[in-house]
Amino acid sequence: MSSPSTFNGWLGHDPSSAKGSMRWQSFTPKTFTENDIDIKISHCGICGSDIHTLRSGWGPTHYPVCVGHEIVGHVVRIGDAMKDKFQLGDRVGVGAQALSCLKPDCEECSTGNESYCSRMTGTYNGKYADGSWSKGGYADYVRVHGHFAIKIPKALKSEDAAPMMCGGITVWSPLKNNGCGPGKRVGIVGVGGLGHFGVMFAKALGADKVVAISRSRGKEADARKMGADDFIATAEDEKWERKHSRSLDLIVSTVSSPDMPLNSYLRLLRAKGTFIQVGAPEDTLPGLSAFSLIAKGCKVGGSSIGSPHEIEEMLQFVAEKDIKPWVEVRSMKTANQSIVDMEDGKARYRYVLANESANQAKL
Template sequence: MSTTVKAFGAHDVSQPLAPVTIERRDVGPNDVRLDILYCGICHSDMNFVGGEFGPLPVSPLVPGHEIVGRITETGSAVTRHQVGDLVGIGCMANSCRECENCLAGQEQYCLNGHTLVFGNPDPAEPGAFTQGGYSEAIVVPGDFVVRIPEGLDPAGAAPLLCAGITVYAPLKRFGAGPGTKVAVVGLGGLGHLGVRMAKAMGANVTVLSQSERKRDAATALGADHYAVTGDGSAFTELANTFDIILNTVSAPISLADYLGLLRLRGTMVSVGVTTQPMPLNVFPLLQNGRSYAGSLFGGIAETQEMLDFAAEHGVSADIELIGAQDINTAYERILASDVRYRFVIDGTTFADLKA
């Protein structure tokens, strides 16, 4: 027997989100159920419900993939988690677990397609679609649940489950650490965590932003340097400087200009999502033996590693806590760049919604 829970979702891409009720399936042998305490709001939530990624796969669609909650029920075969554990769920709710990439612990690159925590057909419930964290409770396979370490603020930890792992994984992959110079393009939800993660890894960090407006904020986050790109002078002054450039913006940029900032065999990696094309000229790559890469959040084991790293080094997101009734206003403020740096929904407020 399924359970009805209150949630906040989209009926159509042209309409604001609204209170809804959805069904959560029974807990199977390998599942856990958790009451949602906090859920971050990610820009990609807005892309999905706004139609940038295509029409809604199901109506209503409940977004949300930065989920922190407490386990209230476990399946008979679950051994990693217990009732009462504080845990998190990120972007994925399942994968094939059998392909080369899954077996390598990189479920985000599942060759058969991972299952997103919302908006994908649910392999555990044929005919149903996954529904996300803008809701009271959720049921997912226990293998796709991670432990929230002691010492991490649960609300501030929620954005780590997407934004945190999205910047941690490429920084680790491309060798951020003592003696390296890292540039972070953009200082929003992803960018502010990129600065903190890179600094915690021991890198020298520069924030690249279009104007002077965020200089003080970058300094407060621990950035060593700040450069303004709006007038173009930084692309000359900082040419051949950085080992890693982490592009966190969700809009097109001039790749040639930024690639020119990379030193010998440096890498620029894009993690911000834009549906608009960005032309790439090969010559800036040939010069200095540079590389251009992309990265998509992280696998389950790596997400746990990131959370443990964050707890050890005191890395958390700067958040503004809101009630479920304020989600549409939060979307408007995100579009206006009016948040420092991530909205997080208080999960206890879903109970007050009236569908």
């Protein structure tokens, strides 16, 4: 096994690439170091972050960019410092982070919070110290620091594991870190790629009650199949915030709309409840009343992806509980159409791109 000197992938050259104008081209990856591994990609999930980045929605993107940070594949090259951790052919996953400083005096890295390191480098559109830019998983290969690659449990299919590397961990981390489990009543805002993981995880973690919250009832049947005990349709249910007032201990919001009814969501919290935002709008969040917090002593916070050890914990949990994400596998060749369909809300509930050549090879 080996990797080529140049990789190939779908490159976006300007904001119009988010509308399906990426081009399959070759590119040179970052310089290989003793800490790196090369992965032959078999699957890559499509994340909303990909579209935000392609269109420069969160700020100027460095073009050309190859997006994709829900990566699964097989190790084909190993740096000397990583030979005790990996063997050629290992099946691994990579999420939204490709590097952090990893210094022992870093408060975040030294405590297992690498995703919050101030020198965090994203799996794509991130700048390395040598001046090169990270390229993601809409490609045939990816090169990353081995610390941020996680072995995939044998019980998990690659197409199921891929969307967990970002979509799954983004909700797993705040659920675990905010006490989701027996004795807790949990709400998940948004029944999409992230939200469907949130519903399944909250149920599997043993929450007393799981409530899916969406604008309409179009996804209610699906949400209940995923494990939701109740459903709130904010655009259809009259006085929903009053009816369900003080009913939830924890709310995780996965939506990326800046016009969310934030104050109404906070009415759903019980005393000392917690609201965690994980969706990232391209605009600011709406304002909120101080009394929404003071009157019940509730907290509002945020959460960003998760550390390598959290991803490993999540994958083991999913394997043990036999949790099956709702995915649609599409050919890597369809990347342009697939991001358009994703933006149009057609995914039910995560698209995963598959490299036919990699999946046919006997690695």
